[in-house]
Amino acid sequence: MKLTIFSKSLTIGVVLIALVCMIQGCKIQMTFNGASIPENIQTASVQLFDNRAAYINPVLAQTFTEGLKDRIINGSRLTLAEETGDVDFSGAITGYETEPLAIQADARASETRLTVRVNVRYENFKDPEKSWESSFSAYRDFPSDQNITAIEGELVDEIVEELTENIFNKAFADW
Incomplete structure (x- = not known):
């Protein structure tokens, strides 16, 4: 019992x-x-990221900048400011390159990696001690027998999504 x-x-x-x-x-x-954004921060601004990579994708700067704006709008309560917001993102695309991977016996690569590198300055005008500057990178691998121009847009979209998520998390998720 x-x-x-x-x-x-x-x-x-x-x-x-x-x-x-x-x-x-x-x-x-x-x-x-969600984001752990202090109540006194109401607006964010995103400056156009300059493309300073050795190889330039002509739409990457605009795609990345708009992707970061979308991430902020969709992932927080912040509104985008026309000028400079309570927090501001700026920076440059510093790398856009492909490199061969998985070299086979005939000295040909079976895979290729597309990498994008971005340097970001985050300025918090309400709490300047929380401002930072950091580099981020992301990549996608694809079969070398595929034509890069046929899949480049899709790869870039995936890379931009990953980069903007990482930047957002560093700025607002305290990690």
Whole structure:
């Protein structure tokens, strides 16, 4: 009899602990997906990122800049300022290159990597100690027998999405 009561109490305790963990997990997830932006910051601005890479993709600067704006609009409560906002993003695309990977016996690459590098300056005018400058990079691999011009747009979109997510997280998710 005592064992049955203990067993039921243990089961209820385990269920409660699991429930608390799930609730805490949801809370952490919501905080992670949302942004921890102080209440005094209302606006953000994104300057056009100059393309200073040795090889220039003619649409990359605009694609990247608009991607970062979209990430801020869709991932936070901030509004974009026409001029300079409470926080400001600026910088340059410093690298855009392909390199062969997985060299085969016939000295041909079976895969190629497209890499984009960006230098970002984040200025927080409400709390200047939180300002930073950092480099970010992202890449995508593709089969070397594919024509880069046929898949370049899709690869660039994926890379820009990853880069803007990482920049957003560094600025607003405290990691």
